[in-house]
Amino acid sequence: MATPVEPPNGVRTEGKHYFSMWQALFEIDTKYVPIKPIGRGAYGIVCSSVNRETNEKVAIKKIHNAFDNRIDAMRTLRELKLLRHLRHENVIALKDVMMPVHRRSFKDVYLVYELMDTDLHQIIKSSQALTNDHCQYFLFQRRELVGHIY
Incomplete structure (x- = not known):
């Protein structure tokens, strides 16, 4: 506290x-x-x-x-x-x-x-298995972000 x-x-x-x-x-x-x-x-x-x-x-x-x-x-x-x-x-x-x-x-x-x-680090380090859907979602978010910057 x-x-x-x-x-x-x-x-x-x-x-x-x-x-x-x-x-x-x-x-x-x-x-x-x-x-x-x-x-x-x-x-x-x-x-x-x-x-x-x-x-x-x-x-x-x-x-x-x-x-x-x-x-x-x-x-x-x-x-x-x-x-x-x-x-x-x-x-x-x-x-x-x-x-x-x-x-x-x-x-x-x-x-x-x-x-x-939460943050991405906590998600990756958690005991929850990351599925292909999780990975696709993270990659999609990254693609959207990079498109926004450029």
């Missing part, structure tokens, strides 16, 4: 609140209420949340120390640029990017996405 915590160094920033999830500190906009962590991987930790203004469930991805590694920083920038402009039913929608308090010294990036029930 998301556990409320005190801000680092005891300094509270207006418009932000602080939570601990999977031993990671989340400093997020107060318009989002975190529910629980839902995933973690090489590129960050994801938690489900609710947008208080719209009552919409969203996913917040924290990319910790996004600029420590040049390649990871480029991947983050590419993801951000692509998703800001791409609108397609087969691609997760980027809803918001949380602005850092200190624009010259921030380290973490917070991206807000629509909340999905």
Whole structure:
């Protein structure tokens, strides 16, 4: 679960609140209420949340120390640029990017996405056998997406 915590160094920033999830500190906009962590991987930790203004469930991805590694920083920038402009039913929608308090010294990036029930990685790794129909559907979705981009 998301556990409320005190801000680092005891300094509270207006418009932000602080939570601990999977031993990671989340400093997020107060318009989002975190529910629980839902995933973690090489590129960050994801938690489900609710947008208080719209009552919409969203996913917040924290990319910790996004600029420590040049390649990871480029991947983050590419993801951000692509998703800001791409609108397609087969691609997760980027809803918001949380602005850092200190624009010259921030380290973490917070991206807000629509909340999905699952992702392709979880489907492939599940014990459910993938049928030819599943594979055809995934390939069709990919073809539709590539046609949309070009």
